Amino acid sequence: MIRILLIALGCTALVSQARAELKASLDSLFTVIGEESRLLLTLEAKEKPLTPPSAPRLDGLAITADRAGMRRGENGQIEQFFPFKVRCFRPGPHTIPAFTINVGGQILRSQPLVITAFPVEQIEWSSIQVFGREIPYGTALFSPVDPPYVGQTVPVEVKIYLPQQLASARSGFAQLEQDGVAAWRFEPSSGTSKVHLRGRSHNGVTFRSTATPLRAGAVQLGPGTARIGLQVLRSERGITLWQSAPADLQLPARTLEARPLPAGAPPTFSGAVGQFDLSILADTTNLEEGDPISLRLTVSGTGNLDTLPAPHPVAPPGEWKTYEPSRLERRGERRDVTGSVSFSQIIRPLLEQREVPAFELPYFDPLTAQYRTARTRPIPFSVIPTKKSPGSLPVIPDLSTPVEEMQGILGLVDPLRSAPAGPRIPWGRYWQVVPALLGLLLLGRLLQRHLLPRFQRPAREREILQALAEVESTAPQANDFLRAAGHFVEAWIPADRRDEEVNSLLARRDEECFRRNPVHTPLESGERRRIVETLRNRALTATSALALLAAALCTAPAARAEAPPVAPLYQQAEAAWSEGNFRAALEFYRQAHPGPAIPADVDYNIANCHFQLGEPGRAALHYRRALLTNPRHAEARQNLRFLERRLGTITIRRRPYEENLATLPRAAYATTLTASLWAIGLAALGLATFTSRSMRNAAWTGVIAGPAVAIAAGAGLYFYPSDTEAAPLDQLAVVTSNERIVARTEASNTGREVIEVPPGSLGRLLAPRRGWSYLELANGTRGWLPSTEVELLVPPAEPAGPKADSGT
Known part of the structure; x- marks a missing residue:
């Protein structure tokens, strides 16, 4: 037993040590002679090193240690910083060897770095007027000394040298014209350098990017501008203050001579230039004969990662069917030439196979000027017998498997599974017709017994109508008609129910019919009709309230039956799914419902397609949208829980009573x-x-x-659990990345890391800014994430004109 404990403790120590990492970085890859820049060593470990790293001694290069710092990170990790000052005394490239450090008996090694020095004569000088003062500044655009090849991605930097008495706050990006070259956005680097130029001390501001020649021969980068916020000391009325002055500084042009790629490229060469390694991961669990296989191909190294083609399989034609690969988000900043990029690839065996074929990526190595090939090894796999017949349609999956025992997601569902042949009647809401009818019966009986007798008139309605008919049939003379109308009022309308209009009619009768010499003149037909209508309204019994209520309930809105022609698209999507062409299946579902209003079953199937394409973040988004449309969608809820368990997503943690409440649908x-x-x-x-x-x-x-x-x-x-606890529904957002991404303290890649956010995590969108989104995660942590990796849970409404309950 003691031996087992010792082995377990030893394994734990090894794991903790294996997580330690030493990184090296330069604020600037290019300097001028005598310029002092910073080299930073970052150590992430749970222990402090036995001794701090020492600076190497190099010819033509001076490296001196600066004051170290420390910050406590997550999971007990300690992030330690060891800055060094670097100064070059000889032009040309200088290689800084790897640093080594001892942490708990484990030797960690950083990557080597290359810094290139240029003569100060390459700096171009200009001046700018700021508050009436002429301020000189120097600019330069640096790139590697060796001419690049066509398609080779190389680092480039814009340097701006400002007098040291000026305080600068970088407030933008450098914008340069491009002719025959593709360059990513120039972003400001952290920190400034120091150099003595023209007899004065200057600070160097660096904007970093990458450039890729698109043709052989002369290509040009620049001229351009860079916007910098200057802080200038001004004296007014005896008071000296710092004042801000944004300035657009002019940048020079730089011409590069791009070399063409040599002859002898392999037939499968597709333009990869650099030094690359290729790795592969295959999902071969629970495979049946003929099932498609999902692959993750990762290319890491230095080169044109942003335009890198996908690796291709090494197999004879007719053995495998390959589908269009999906390019995933690259790891590392786009302004760096080093990093990695992944591709999601689906393959399906056409013959009996027992191993995944090798994949290869031909590339040109500019260091050796030779074509090379990165290749993976075949991956053996086994299949389990299957009883399904070819061409069988997908069936509704079994929901009895516990989430803890699931090894994959549930399959597609038929979006038409609950659609009847005729118009659909929402019985789930119209069950209330039964108690409503029962209530009407009771109310009718109550009115009949207690209320209706109070509103009954002295005579029957038929007698009233007969008396009105006699009034209408009197002679046309006014005296006769008014006499008959007055008799009707006195017989059928009680005195306490006669209004002003009825009383005025009686007064007119008394005045015209009971004078000594009455005048016999005819009464106009319009006035006769108005008087008869008034008498009818006052005398007839009011319409029963029970009849009005019954009439209102009988006008139930008719169920609208819409039958869009989506069934053929559903069938095409299922056929593409069964063939493993998940991208095509996704497009068919999108064609069936191009707008934001998508049925829950279709959203669920779209999520399944994203999952199979290696896009778990978008899969979680559409599972949640399916639950938003139909909170009782069991398949979406189970797949979402499986995905959250597998990815470790950040979501709302439920109390036990909330979990018990959630056993029943809302x-x-x-x-x-x-x-x-x-x-x-x-x-x-x-x-x-x-x-x-x-x-x-x-x-x-x-x-x-x-x-x-x-x-x-x-x-x-x-108290029913809902994701709207994290934020209002219109602010809920889901992280849609394919892999874990870093939340930062600022809306820039230069911001410090806050937390690694798994795909599918839930949060509240607080503010967008220039391609970044400020997100408050469900655990309360806040940070900036790229806007391309964040999407609102509620899809935006489709704009006018021509034209892009959640789980717990």
Whole structure:
């Protein structure tokens, strides 16, 4: 037992030591003679080194140690910084050998670095007017001494030398014209250099990027401008203050002579130039005969990583079907020539196979001026017998597998699985018709017994209409008509219900019919009709409230039946999926629903396609959107939980009672609450309607039990877990990267690392800025992430005009 513990402790120590890492970096790869720049060693380990690293002694190069620093990182890691001052005394490239350091008995080694020095005569001098003062400054554009080859990516730097008495705050990027060369954006480097020029001390500001010649012969980079915020001392009225003055400084042009690639390139050469290594990962678990295989190909090294072609398989034609590879986000900054890039590749055997074929990448090595090939080894695999027949359609997957035992995602579902042949009636909402009808019956009985007798008129409606007909049939003379109308009022409209218009009619009758010498003149037909209509409105019994209520309920909106022609696209997507062409399947689903409104089943299938393409971040996004559309989508919830467990995503951590609440869908609590409210209302009507003892006892049961059930269901709804706890729904965002990405303290690649964010993590989008998004993750951590790796959970509404519940 003691031996086992010692072995376990030893393995743990080895693992902790293996995580230690020593990195070396230069603030500037190019300097002028006598310029002092910074070299930084960064040690990430759980222990301090036995001795600090020592500076090597080199001919033509002086390296002196500066004051070290330390910062405590995550998981007990200590991040230690060892800065050095570097100064070159001889022009040309200088190689700085690897530094070594001893941490807990383990020797760590950094990568070697190359710094190139140029004569000070290559600096071009200009001046700029700032607050009436003419300030001189120097500029230079540096690149490696050796001419690059066509397609070779090389580092380039813009240097600006400002007088030391000026304080500068970099506030932009350098913009340069490009002729026959492709260059990434020039970003400011951290730190400044120091150099003595023209008898004065200057500070050097560096803007770094990469450049790739696109043709042989002369290519040009520049001229251009760089915007810098200057801090200038000004004296006004005896007070001296620093004042800001943004300045656009002019940059020179630099001509490079690009060399053509030599003859003798392999037939499969596609333009890779540099030094590269190739590795492969294959998902060969639970393979059945003829199943597609998902591969991850990673190219690492130095060269044109941004334009690198995908490696290709080494296999005879007709043995494998290969699909279009998907390029994943590269690791490392784009302004660096060193890093790695990955490709997601799907292959499918056409014949019986027992190993994944080798892949290769032909490239041209500019250091040796030779063509080379990076190659992987074949990967053996085994298959399990399958009973499925060719051409069988996908079936709805089994949901009984626990998430902890899942080794892969559940398959596609048929988006038309719940679509009936005729118009769809939402029975889940219209069950309330039953208690509504029962309530109407009780209400009708209540009105009949207690309320309607109060509104009954002295005579029947038929008699009223017959009396009105007699009024209309009187002689056309006004006296006769008014006399008949007055008689109708006195017979059918009680005095307490006569309004001002009826009383004025009686007054007119008394005035014209009961004078000594009445005038017999005819009454206009329009006025006769108006008087008859007034008498009818006042005399007839008002329309029953029960009839109005029944009429309103009978006007239920008709269910709209939409049958878009999406079934053929669904079938094409399923066929592409079965062949392993997940990119084509994704496009078919996109064609079926080009707008933001996507059914939950289709969003789920889109997520599955992204997962198979090696895009787990986008898969998590669409699983969550499927749950947003249909919180009861069991397949989306199970796949999302599997993905979160596999990737370690940052999401909301639930309390035990919230997990218990989530065992039932949210709709169950909403339905229970609605049913209990109906029960309370029906029980109250029953108490007012029924007279028998048994019926009243049942009504009292509903009155007592209904509120208790309503309170319990309402509490379940209120405390039901939801991702909107992290942020309002319109601010919820998902990290859609394919791999872990670094959140930084600033909206720039030069910002310090805050945390590594796994794909599919949930957060709140706080602010965007120049291609970056400020995100507050579900664990409360905040940081800047590239906007290309963050997407809102709720898709933006489709703009007008021509035209791009979540899991727990």
